[in-house]
Amino acid sequence: MPQPLLSAERLQSRIDELAAAVDRDYAGKNLLVVCVLKGSYIFTADLTRRLTIPHVIDFIAVSSYGDSTTSSGRVKVTQDIQQEVEGCDLLLVEDIVDTGTTIQFLLDILQERGAASIRVITLLKKEGVEEEDLPHIDYVGFTIPPVFVVGYGLDYAEHYRHLPYVGSLPAADELDRGET
Numbered sequence: 001m002p003q004p005l006l007s008a009e010r011l012q013s014r015i016d017e018l019a020a021a022v023d024r025d026y027a028g029k030n031l032l033v034v035c036v037l038k039g040s041y042i043f044t045a046d047l048t049r050r051l052t053i054p055h056v057i058d059f060i061a062v063s064s065y066g067d068s069t070t071s072s073g074r075v076k077v078t079q080d081i082q083q084e085v086e087g088c089d090l091l092l093v094e095d096i097v098d099t100g101t102t103i104q105f106l107l108d109i110l111q112e113r114g115a116a117s118i119r120v121i122t123l124l125k126k127e128g129v130e131e132e133d134l135p136h137i138d139y140v141g142f143t144i145p146p147v148f149v150v151g152y153g154l155d156y157a158e159h160y161r162h163l164p165y166v167g168s169l170p171a172a173d174e175l176d177r178g179e180t
């Protein structure tokens with residue numbers, strides 16, 4: 001089983017703080033929350049249930065990792081947003097930012113659609129990539145070491161998403177060799 005890294009309690013109390021910040025920053029705006037599927041579905045559900053300001057929720061699905069624990073560096077949209085983006089204040093909700101490839105790709109395609117503003121909120125950000133090589137991330141839940149994590153929406157080959165906590169898994173090459 002994954003080694004616990006962030007308990008359910010720590011996740012939930014940090015999401016209280018993040019929701020309060022979003023509530024404050026988006027008061028009076030035309031907020032469109034965009035959940036980046038699949039990994040951020042639980043984070044988006046917990047975050048939006050704490051918001052007190054009016055907002056609309058939509059979903060975009062991208063694939064980049066396949067079933068491996070290392071990035072393929074390729075991103076494609078597999079399910080697009082249905083809402084009109086023009087004039088909206090978009091908040092992109094990510095589960096984890098590692099190399100930044102996924103979020104940069106999404107910023108590039110959504111900026112062209114005439115959003116009034118676009119910000120990014122991520123539950124997790126991995127250490128190890130130089131800040132100047134990453135797109136600007138407006139809200140970060142937790143910065144974690146560069147290990148592969150699962151749970152609370154994040155998967156390894158589609159497993160472990162249901163765990164209420166975030167835990168680390170051994171690297172794929174160790175899994176392949178049967179080391180744990």
Ligand code: IMP
Pocket residue numbers: 039064065071094095096097098099100101102103147148149150154155156
């Ligand atoms: P990036 O494009 O390298 O920033 O990677 C971001 C995407 O890769 C995330 O949205 C996740 O879907 C996936 N990912 C990156 N690191 C992990 C991890 O440790 N566990 C599970 N998925 C991950």
Ligand code: MG
Pocket residue numbers: 036037038039040094095096
């Ligand atoms: Mg993701």
